[in-house]
Amino acid sequence: MKTILVKTSTSQYPVYVGSQLLSKLGSLFQDLSLGGKVLIVTQKKIAKHFLKPVQQSLKQKGYAVFVHEIPDGETAKSSKELFGLYRVLLKHGFERRDTILALGGGVVGDLSGFAAATYLRGVRFVNIGTTFLAQVDSSVGGKTGINLPEGKNLVGAFYPPKFVVSDVALFQTLPDREFRSSLAEVVKYGVIRSGELFRFLEDEADKILHRDERALEHLVLESVKIKAQVVASDEFEARGERMILNFGHTFGHGFEQATGYKKLLHGEAVAIGIVCASRLAVALKMFSEVEEKRVVALLQKFDLPVSLSGLSLKMASVLQAMQRDKKKSAGKLRWVLPTHIGDVLVRDDVPLPLIRKVIREAGGK
Ligand SMILES: NC(=O)c1ccc[n+]([C@@H]2O[C@H](COP(=O)([O-])OP(=O)(O)OC[C@H]3O[C@@H](n4cnc5c(N)ncnc54)[C@H](O)[C@@H]3O)[C@@H](O)[C@H]2O)c1
Ligand SMILES: [Zn+2]
Structure with a gap:
């Protein structure tokens, strides 16, 4: 097991990264002497695979363990589920020193993290990310929240966990498309901060696709290190450094929204977004064509989409969706663009015709 420390203000x-870590959970709790009660928030599918060892490990160390299942899917990040969770906590007499333990992907983590941030103005929070996306992205950085009918993640709080457990053995049960789509986020980390990570992805693609645990452990470790560094320099997304994590996401969010969140998984939209952002950088003469081709080839190795073909996406709806992107500054879209594999710049002076050109070349109509 390896440990990465994430600094907050x-x-x-x-963040504990390794394999077969669930049975160690009770000891990890004890090391931090958290309170006596633990509410595990999870989903049916996940509970089936992993609930028992988590419960056992906590009970062995004397914790009173309660379980609350939430529905599957993005709609579970709702006020209804949040208030349901508060009532369960009240019913079992949870106090500030007790713990909410998220056992799931980003949906479980975001909802239960926000409940932890707000119930009694804050109870303890521990996160076990069970998806690849949760381990490389959502479980680090302290963002929690729910959706409103009007849009995603509109209510939330920055609320760091007490600790995070990232067990790569849990990926074995993930559906293939889900697993591959999260690799787009890892490619993102390589392009924005680490030529070495990018090369590792190129060299070890086969092992990674076969879910070799040592290779996956390396990916999670390096991704968490990069996210932790970026987040430590801009914890509350106030200074701009955190913006670089948005590489590929301005286009990506546009594609996701314009397809009604139905045709593309998040990581797939980000993969096409990474291609578009790389081509935009080439068009602006910031990035070499050779490196852009390496980026596209790597995404293809992971069988991720690199164009919009087959999606019949309208230019106007993509542009409109991008305009709604939260990460604008004074009304201007900001673009995270690579200068080399391993380095990016943020620009807000990209002419609209160039953006249209890139989307058209990717297959937008
Ligand atoms: N807080 C942040 O910083 C942050 C960052 C990125 C994304 N997010 C949020 O994360 C959410 C997406 O997270 P996600 O991609 O993990 O999706 P998810 O939580 O919906 O999980 C995907 C599916 O996989 C199932 N699952 C989870 N672990 C499994 C396992 N080990 N084996 C088999 N099935 C498993 C889940 O039950 C679910 O059906 C979005 O709501 C997004 O807004 C948050
Ligand atoms: Zn993302």
Whole structure:
């Protein structure tokens, strides 16, 4: 097991990365002497595979363990589920020193993290990310929240966990498309911060696709290190550094929204977004064509989409969706663009005709 410390403005929390870690959970709790009660928030599918060892490990160390299942899917990040969760906590008499333990992907983590941030103005929060996306992205950085009918993640809080457990053995049960789509986020980390990580992805693609645990452990470790560094320099997304994590996402969110969140998984939309952002950088003469081709080839190795073909996406709806992107500054879209594999710049002076050209070349109509 390896440990990465994520610094926050007031303290720091460990992310434990390894394999077969669930049985160690009780000891990890004890090391931090958290309170006596634990509410595990999870989903049916996940509980089937992983609930028992988590419960056992906690009970062995004397914790009173409760379980609350939430429905599957993005709609579970709702006020209804949030208030349901508060009532379960009240019913079992949870106090500030007790813990909400998220056992799931980003949906479980975001909802239960926000409940932890707000119930009694804050109870303890521990996150076990069970998806690849949760381990490389959502479980680190302290963002929690729910959706409103008007849009995603519109209500939330920055609320760091006490610790995070990232067990790569849990990926074995993930559906293939889900697993591959999260690799787009890892490619993102390589392009924005680490030529070495990018090369590792190129060299070890076969092992990664076969879910070799050592290779996956390396990917999670390196991704968490990069996200932790970026987040430590801009915890509350106020200064701009955190913006670089948005590489591929301005286009990606546009594609996701314009397809009604139905045809593309998040990571797939990000993969096409990474291609578009790389081509935009080439058009602006910031990035070489050779490196752009390497980026496209790597995404293709992971069988991720690199164009919009077959989606019949209208230019106007993509542009409109991108305009709604939260990460604008004074009404201007900001673009995270690579200068080399391993380095990016943020620009807000990209002419609209160039953006249209890139989307058209990717297959937008
Ligand atoms: N807080 C953040 O910083 C942050 C960052 C990125 C994304 N997010 C949020 O994360 C959410 C997406 O997260 P996600 O991609 O993990 O999706 P998810 O939580 O919906 O999980 C995907 C599916 O996989 C199932 N699952 C989870 N672990 C499994 C396992 N080990 N084996 C088999 N099935 C498993 C889940 O039950 C679910 O059906 C979005 O709501 C997004 O807004 C948050
Ligand atoms: Zn993402």
